[in-house]
Amino acid sequence: MNPQTSTLSAAISATGSPVDIQEQVRRRAFELYEQHGKEDGHDLDDWLQAESELAPQYYAGLEILAYVENPKSPQ
Secondary structure (H helix, E strand, O other): OOHHHHHHHHHHHHHOOHHHHHHHHHHHHHHHHHHOOOOOOOHHHHHHHHHHHHHHHHHHHHHHHHHHHOOOOOO
8 A cells, every 4th residue: 555545544534524523522522511420501611622632633634634635845
């Protein structure tokens, strides 16, 4: 397998589709809700925490994908 193809596959699986990412955030936010003892009133905080936990993985995948699509040539 070509190294770029391998990297591209990793990037795509890391980023997923927007729907997949939203589903991951939803699931993580629900986990946080359960950790709070299913106490109402923390939904926004839980959602934002879930996004902040998952965002670095998502953006790292986008950076890899951008590099694979347009690699910088050595100078």
